[in-house]
Structures are given as structure tokens and as C-alpha cells.
Amino acid sequence: MLKKIRLTLAILFFAAIILLFLDFTGSIHALFGWMAKIQFLPALLALNVGVVVALVVLTLVLGRIYCSVICPLGVMQDVISWINSRKKNKRRRFSYSPAKNWLRYSVLALFAIALIAGVTSIAALIAPYSAFGRIANNLFAPIYGWGNNILAYFAERADSYAFYQTDVWLKSLPTLIIAVITFLVIATLAWRNGRTYCNTICPVGTVLGFLSKYSLFKLHIDANKCRSCSLCSKQCKASCIDFKNHTIDYSRCVDCMNCIDSCEFGAIYYGRSPKKKVNVATKNTTDTARRTFIISTVATAATATLNAQEKTVDGGLAVIQDKKASHRHTHLEPPGALSLKHFAQHCTACQLCVSVCPNGVLRPSTDLTRLMQPEMSYERGYCRPECNKCSQVCPAGAITPITVADKSATHIGHAVWISKNCIPLTDGQECGNCARHCPAGAIIMVPSDSSNPDSPKIPIINEERCIGCGACENLCPARPFSAIYVEGHEVHHEQ
Numbered sequence: 001m002l003k004k005i006r007l008t009l010a011i012l013f014f015a016a017i018i019l020l021f022l023d024f025t026g027s028i029h030a031l032f033g034w035m036a037k038i039q040f041l042p043a044l045l046a047l048n049v050g051v052v053v054a055l056v057v058l059t060l061v062l063g064r065i066y067c068s069v070i071c072p073l074g075v076m077q078d079v080i081s082w083i084n085s086r087k088k089n090k091r092r093r094f095s096y097s098p099a100k101n102w103l104r105y106s107v108l109a110l111f112a113i114a115l116i117a118g119v120t121s122i123a124a125l126i127a128p129y130s131a132f133g134r135i136a137n138n139l140f141a142p143i144y145g146w147g148n149n150i151l152a153y154f155a156e157r158a159d160s161y162a163f164y165q166t167d168v169w170l171k172s173l174p175t176l177i178i179a180v181i182t183f184l185v186i187a188t189l190a191w192r193n194g195r196t197y198c199n200t201i202c203p204v205g206t207v208l209g210f211l212s213k214y215s216l217f218k219l220h221i222d223a224n225k226c227r228s229c230s231l232c233s234k235q236c237k238a239s240c241i242d243f244k245n246h247t248i249d250y251s252r253c254v255d256c257m258n259c260i261d262s263c264e265f266g267a268i269y270y271g272r273s274p275k276k277k278v279n280v281a282t283k284n285t286t287d288t289a290r291r292t293f294i295i296s297t298v299a300t301a302a303t304a305t306l307n308a309q310e311k312t313v314d315g316g317l318a319v320i321q322d323k324k325a326s327h328r329h330t331h332l333e334p335p336g337a338l339s340l341k342h343f344a345q346h347c348t349a350c351q352l353c354v355s356v357c358p359n360g361v362l363r364p365s366t367d368l369t370r371l372m373q374p375e376m377s378y379e380r381g382y383c384r385p386e387c388n389k390c391s392q393v394c395p396a397g398a399i400t401p402i403t404v405a406d407k408s409a410t411h412i413g414h415a416v417w418i419s420k421n422c423i424p425l426t427d428g429q430e431c432g433n434c435a436r437h438c439p440a441g442a443i444i445m446v447p448s449d450s451s452n453p454d455s456p457k458i459p460i461i462n463e464e465r466c467i468g469c470g471a472c473e474n475l476c477p478a479r480p481f482s483a484i485y486v487e488g489h490e491v492h493h494e495q
């Protein structure tokens with residue numbers, strides 16, 4: 001029963017989190033957005049003390065339940081391992097192996113140094129939630145989008161609007177390559193040895209593994225009942241059961257309950273460490289552990305739900321423009337990021353904000369100093385003042401929650417005019433697109449020749465009013481580069 005409960009919760013968590021990255025309508029986040037906020041590293045960087053404490057308490061009470069139920073990368077490894085185990089000759093394919101503590105703690109030390117130094121892009125390479133986010137956004141989301149577009153194609157011909165077309169495009173080639181390599185490495189390790197990544201590389205697994213050694217409820221082997229048949233060890237995907245010595249390495253055990261399910265002699269049970277010989281029936285032990293598991297999991301979910309953000313209505317999809325990116329001396333981050341430094345120190349590069357951006361503005365950076373961390377660019381759309389989705393879904397506090405009213409008053413950059421690209425000067429044609437579409441009214445058109453009122457009009461920018469939304473850059477008809485672009489501000493400020 002414990003295994004069934006664990007599997008049910010793990011499937012629900014995994015399905016909900018992956019939908020956060022696949023859903024382009026924004027409706028899923030209203031229900032399950034809190035699941036991203038209870039991931040360990042994002043909660044730590046967001047200084048979400050309630051969630052961090054809840055996860056620590058959960059581990060100290062029940063062991064590494066986080067790794068087997070809440071962490072999407074952990075569940076993904078279980079799925080891959082399960083697929084391989086469907087082969088008849090591989091259903092009992094694991095064996096005990098000593099812990100590689102030197103590797104585990106070396107990776108943890110590198111991870112901690114990167115975080116302290118503010119180089120979160122390096123830490124994001126091995127962080128489990130960030131790695132899963134990149135895989136979901138760069139590999140799973142395009143497949144989901146293509147499938148949706150196929151359905152939309154046939155629905156349109158049947159005069160149905162149950163589905164609608166969505167854009168599927170390459171946001172960043174380096175990030176895609178990293179996502180593919182990460183997936184192949186983790187998938188290979190899971191296919192061959194189960195939870196190798198979790199117990200040798202994952203820094204979160206190492207931290208929680210240290211805590212789980214002191215957990216109140218654990219798996220135990222009754223040496224009096226054990227027949228040393230090795231079935232438990234062959235089913236242990238964490239390779240942490242030494243059946244010969246009747247011991248379990250709790251720092252690596254993820255409480256998957258496979259060993260209980262496989263033991264034919266009732267020698268393994270989940271509960272408190274016995275002070276004397278255990279005479280309690282297996283059924284009673286299972287029922288007690290099951291009740292404790294459910295109560296603790298529900299309490300954790302309730303705590304996290306209190307921190308969930310409310311869903312806001314988006315401003316619709318921006319018109320796609322066939323443009324090339326303008327060169328910016330200072331890159332752009334969305335309103336709510338506060339400053340470039342704050343964003344860089346908190347962002348885990350999980351790509352969730354990239355997934356939910358309805359305007360095609362956010363995409364992973366290719367700059368080595370902030371590789372994979374999102375940045376803004378306006379070739380495909382602009383940052384609509386009425387949309388604040390990215391600030392509502394960020395689990396790490398890199399983009400703090402911001403209201404629509406505050407966003408309209410937040411200056412993330414200012415427009416810069418490039419005269420050599422401007423159509424009134426290059427083609428002698430009237431334009432004024434930038435002025436017409438500026439939501440802040442920061443652009444006016446004036447005669448290019450002050451002595452001739454009939455000369456072609458050119459834009460004049462009021463930098464004090466410009467908020468850096470990029471409407472002017474995106475809607476400028478000049479090709480391939482816009483005649484007006486947005487230069488970022490290192491520190492955002494309100495009007």
C-alpha cells in the first residue's frame with residue numbers, strides 16, 4: 001500500500017509540473033503553480049523559509065520523500081528505469097554498491113561555491129529542478145506544441161475552434177544542446193543503474209541524504225526474518241541495500257518502497273527504529289506509516305499553497321515580426337527583476353518564465369556569463385504592459401511578483417533611435433509606427449528639418465517616460481534591423 005500511495009502522488013506531481021512547462025494558455029498555473037515554488041533550490045533562492053523548513057522537516061520525519069515524490073527529475077528517472085525493467089530478464093537488475101561520497105560532496109561543494117559567488121548559471125547545470133525545466137521546455141514542449149498544431153489543423157477544417165495554432169520556435173541553440181546532453185546523460189544513468197544521478201551528482205539529493213540519516217521513520221530489515229535472498233537489493237534502484245549485512249544506506253535511500261513490495265518474508269518494514277524486538281504485525285506497521293505519510297504530505301502541500309500567486313489575465317499574443325536582434329550594450333530583464341545583479345543571483349535557469357511568456361519576448365541567453373538565464377528580445381513580440389505572467393510563476397524570486405499597474409510604471413530600459421535605419425529618411429515615406437504604438441506616450445514625431453515643416457517626420461524619445469516595453473522596436477517596419485531599439489538599465493526604477 002505504501003508503494004501505491006507513493007506512486008500515485010509521484011505521478012500526480014510529475015504530471016502537474018510538466019504541464020506547467022507545456023501549457024501555453026496560462027490556465028494550469030492557477031491550479032498547480034505552487035508545485036514549482038516548493039522545489040528545494042528555487043525555494044532556497046527565493047528565501048521562502050516556510051517551504052525550506054517544511055521540506056527539511058518532511059525529510060527528518062519521513063526520509064527522502066521529496067526525491068521520490070516531489071522532484072520531477074527524480075520521477076523522470078523512475079519512469080525511464082521502469083521502462084527498461086519491463087524486460088523480463090531485467091526486472092531484478094540492481095545490486096548493492098558503496099556510496100561514492102567523495103564525488104557527492106565534491107559536487108555539492110562546487111555547487112555551494114557557485115551559489116555563494118553568484119554564478120547561478122553554473123549551479124543551474126546540475127540543479128535537479130533547473131535541469132528538468134530545460135528538458136521540458138526545450139524537448140517536451142516543442143513536441144507538445146506540434147501535436148497541438150496538428151489537432152488545430154484538423155479542427156479548423158471541421159469548423160471547430162477547440163484548438164488553435166501556437167508558435168513553435170528555437171529560442172536558444174546552446175540551451176537546446178545543453179538540454180539534450182543533460183537528458184541523454186540522465187536517461188543513460190537511469191536506464192542502466194536507476195538513481196545514480198540522484199546519489200552521486202545531485203546536490204539537493206546529497207543535502208537531503210545527509211538529513212535522511214536522522215529521519216524518524218525509515219526502512220528497516222529484520223535480521224531474524226531475512227533469508228538473504230537478495231530480492232530487496234535487486235529491486236533497489238538506489239543500490240543502497242546491503243542484504244548480506246542487513247543494512248541500508250539511508251543517505252541514498254529515496255523511500256521508493258520497492259524493497260517492501262519485493263520481500264517475500266516480510267523482513268522489511270517502514271517505521272521508527274525499534275528499541276527492542278519487533279512483534280507488531282506487518283499490516284499495523286503499514287497502516288501507521290501510511291497515515292503518517294499522507295498527513296505529512298498534505299501538510300507540506302498546504303504550507304506551499306499559502307505562498308502561491310493568483311493568476312492574472314494575459315494580454316494576448318504579439319504579432320510575429322521577421323527581424324534580427326538588435327545589439328544592446330546592456331541586456332534586458334523583465335519588470336520585477338529589480339536589477340540585473342538581483343536577477344543573475346537568483347535565477348536558476350529553469351525556463352518556466354520562458355515557457356509561459358505569451359509574447360515571445362523571453363528566451364535563454366547565449367552569453368557565457370549568464371548562459372541559459374532568460375533575457376528579453378523584441379524580434380517576435382514586445383512586453384505588453386498588461387501582462388505579468390513571468391513574475392507570477394518565477395519560483396526562485398528572480399522575478400518578484402509585480403502588479404500590472406506597477407509594471408506600467410517600471411523602467412527596465414529606454415528606446416534609442418538609429419537614424420540610418422529609419423524609413424522616413426531612407427525611403428522618404430511617412431511612418432510614425434513607433435509613436436502610434438508607444439503605450440507610454442514617450443515618442444513624438446517632429447520634422448526632420450526644423451526649418452521645413454513639410455520635411456519627413458522622425459521620432460523624438462522622452463527617456464523619462466519610456467519604460468522599455470519594446471513596442472516601438474517590435475513594430476518598426478524597418479528590416480532587418482529596427483530603426484529604434486531598447487537599451488537595458490542595470491537597475492530598474494519606477495516613474
